[in-house]
Every structure is written in C-alpha cells, then in structure tokens.
Amino acid sequence: MGTDGYLRRLRRGHDIEVQGEAVYAAAAHASRSPQRKRQWDALRRLETVTKLKLADVLAGSGSPAHEAAWARWSGQLVGVVAALLPWSATMWVLHRITEHTGRLWERMEREADGRNAELHAFLIVHERAQYDFAEHELRGESARSLDSVLALLA
Numbered sequence: 001m002g003t004d005g006y007l008r009r010l011r012r013g014h015d016i017e018v019q020g021e022a023v024y025a026a027a028a029h030a031s032r033s034p035q036r037k038r039q040w041d042a043l044r045r046l047e048t049v050t051k052l053k054l055a056d057v058l059a060g061s062g063s064p065a066h067e068a069a070w071a072r073w074s075g076q077l078v079g080v081v082a083a084l085l086p087w088s089a090t091m092w093v094l095h096r097i098t099e100h101t102g103r104l105w106e107r108m109e110r111e112a113d114g115r116n117a118e119l120h121a122f123l124i125v126h127e128r129a130q131y132d133f134a135e136h137e138l139r140g141e142s143a144r145s146l147d148s149v150l151a152l153l154a
Helices: 003-030 034-060 070-085 087-111 118-137 148-153
Strands: none
Touching: 003 034, 003 070, 003 087, 034 070, 034 118, 034 148, 070 087, 087 118, 118 148
C-alpha cells in the first residue's frame, strides 16, 4: 500500500478511536451503576491510549491527527444509548463490533508492509482486550472481564 493510502487508513483508525473514547465516556457518564461506570471508564482510558499512539505515528509521518467532530458527537450519542440498553444487549453489540474491528486492524497490519509494527500489534491486542471484556461479561464473569484491558493500561 502506498504512503497516502496508508496514512488515510491511520487517520480512519484515529477517528475510530476518537469515536470509541466518546462512546465509553458518555456511557460512563450516563450509567447509574458505580461498577458499570468503572468498567466504561477503563475502556475509555484504553481508547485514549490507543488514540494517542495513532496520533503520535501520524504526527511523525508529517500528517498530524485531528479529532473529527462527527466522531466525537456520534460516539457520545452511541454511548448514551449503550448505557440505557440492557447490559447483555450492549455487550452482545460490543462483542460483534470488536470482532469486526479486530479483523480491520489485522488487515491494516498486513497492508502496512512492516511499517509501525509496534503500533499495529497494539491495535490488535487492544481490540482483543475489548472483545474479551464483552465475552466475559456475556458469560457472567465480571470479576475478570477487565483483566486484559487493565493489563494494557498498566
């Protein structure tokens, strides 16, 4: 993949992380349960870290990242809805989304032709951590659902 196409993909990835950060922040804010607030906040922090990693790579490539307003406000809207839906429905949707996005990151890694290997590895494991979170929650294993997320934040 050429440099322009690659940078476009990285910018799209950054938009995804901005949106995810906003989803989780809004869900934490709208949740009534202290446990859910903590869970959403941990997920938000992971998205923030990932967004910043993408922004650093983009800046280093001479193409600074900009936080798209559409990504922020659409994420906020989705986050409020996520907080209001039954937990099992929200986790089912999160599980499906992270499964899809995980494949997107894997495809991006293959197309990167060895560029930014550390970033691409992190994108994949950060998505897997969110997938694992949703999977544990769907199984009723809340006590260990954030383990992968918190390990990446440590």
